[in-house]
Amino acid sequence: MSNITKKPTAEQVKRLPKALLHDHLDGGLRPQTIIDIAKEIGHELPTYDAAELAEWFRSSCDSGSLVLYLETFAHTVAVMQRRQDIVRVARECAVDLARDGVVYAEVRMAPELITEKGLTLAQAIEAILEGFREGEAEAKSEGNTIRVMSLLCGMRQNQLSQVVAELAVKYRDQGVVGFDIAGPEDGFPPSDQLDTFEYLRRENAHFTIHAGEAYGLPSIWEAIQLCGAERLGHGVRITDDIDFNHTPARLGRLSSYVRDRRVPLEMCPSSNIQTGVADSFAHHPLAKLAKLRFRVTINTDNRLMSATSMSREMTEMVNQCDWTFQDLQRVTINALKSAFIPFEERLSIIESVVKPQYAKISEE
Numbered sequence: 055m056s057n058i059t060k061k062p063t064a065e066q067v068k069r070l071p072k073a074l075l076h077d078h079l080d081g082g083l084r085p086q087t088i089i090d091i092a093k094e095i096g097h098e099l100p101t102y103d104a105a106e107l108a109e110w111f112r113s114s115c116d117s118g119s120l121v122l123y124l125e126t127f128a129h130t131v132a133v134m135q136r137r138q139d140i141v142r143v144a145r146e147c148a149v150d151l152a153r154d155g156v157v158y159a160e161v162r163m164a165p166e167l168i169t170e171k172g173l174t175l176a177q178a179i180e181a182i183l184e185g186f187r188e189g190e191a192e193a194k195s196e197g198n199t200i201r202v203m204s205l206l207c208g209m210r211q212n213q214l215s216q217v218v219a220e221l222a223v224k225y226r227d228q229g230v231v232g233f234d235i236a237g238p239e240d241g242f243p244p245s246d247q248l249d250t251f252e253y254l255r256r257e258n259a260h261f262t263i264h265a266g267e268a269y270g271l272p273s274i275w276e277a278i279q280l281c282g283a284e285r286l287g288h289g290v291r292i293t294d295d296i297d298f299n300h301t302p303a304r305l306g307r308l309s310s311y312v313r314d315r316r317v318p319l320e321m322c323p324s325s326n327i328q329t330g331v332a333d334s335f336a337h338h339p340l341a342k343l344a345k346l347r348f349r350v351t352i353n354t355d356n357r358l359m360s361a362t363s364m365s366r367e368m369t370e371m372v373n374q375c376d377w378t379f380q381d382l383q384r385v386t387i388n389a390l391k392s393a394f395i396p397f398e399e400r401l402s403i404i405e406s407v408v409k410p411q412y413a414k415i416s417e418e
């Protein structure tokens with residue numbers, strides 16, 4: 055029997071090549087970086103000890119509420135207002151992901167949040183892109199190869215989505231591969247930004263939408279059927295349309311559509327556990343949806359707030375849901391198939407990096 059059906063060790067998971075579609079730039083800062091910059095600019099933090107600050111973020115985000123969870127971003131956003139700080143945060147993000155074995159990442163940020171000290175939206179975007187390029191180079195010097203692309207978010211509660219979407223189109227050949235809307239879901243349906251999504255479709259631009267995280271099926275339905283989202287950020291509440299009391303499970307019209315059309319679900323188990331969707335990895339719908347062969351992907355969402363990494367998310371799936379090399383390889387290939395880079399580039403990473411490395415590491 056091939057070893058691909060065995061469970062990898064945590065150390066092997068760390069070395070496996072990973073693809074990440076859903077990670078917020080302002081949700082992944084190094085605690086020490088927040089402290090360094092906060093001291094320079096005079097921003098007050100709950101503590102100036104890196105380990106304590108990491109713990110403060112994690113525990114503050116454990117409330118079971120998305121709205122409270124989002125309040126902690128005030129501190130990360132506060133230290134991302136100067137050009138050099140944005141470049142640093144983006145560079146460190148790329149380096150940290152690469153050290154964790156991530157070979158392809160789409161990292162998202164809402165540029166409108168980092169213009170408080172006078173940067174234009176375009177300057178904010180350029181700083182992010184510059185940081186990612188520097189981080190890729192630094193990762194290379196450490197022996198890690200990573201490609202980091204950028205997604206731009208509009209915040210649901212603001213009125214800037216159209217402007218940000220136009221910038222996503224403008225910068226599409228310079229490292230921006232798509233658009234998203236983020237922020238509080240309840241009370242801000244995706245259809246509020248319908249004009250923007252229609253604009254993006256006319257421009258043949260890619261976008262995903264945070265939907266089905268803190269709000270249920272209507273949000274998912276709007277995101278896909280009214281707005282035309284290619285992927286769903288989280289999408290975890292699709293389970294409201296699945297009856298698991300039958301064997302096999304019975305799918306409703308919307309969940310069938312999502313599965314039949316292979317709509318990628320950017321699932322983020324640790325984040326969902328903190329905002330109250332599930333109480334553990336074992337009870338998170340990810341494993342069940344994977345078994346039903348939805349196109350699920352596994353993601354970090356906010357590494358700082360969840361004290362997590364791709365390796366940790368995957369290792370928990372191994373430990374709590376008995377996931378094997380094969381299960382991990384499937385979500386990795388799912389992610390790459392769903393990436394917003396050109397088709398041949400996705401295939402090339404799957405064929406020349408993911409499959410050979412899985413074959414090699416699983417045979418050790």
Ligand SMILES: O=c1[nH]cnc2c1ncn2[C@@H]1O[C@H](CO)[C@@H](O)[C@H]1O
Nearest residue numbers: 078080124127162163164236237264
């Ligand atoms: O899980 C989430 N759901 C909705 N919005 C989020 C989530 N994580 C982060 N953000 C929001 O996205 C902004 C840009 O990165 C963050 O500032 C935060 O407000």
Ligand SMILES: [Zn+2]
Nearest residue numbers: 078264287355
């Ligand atoms: Zn998110």
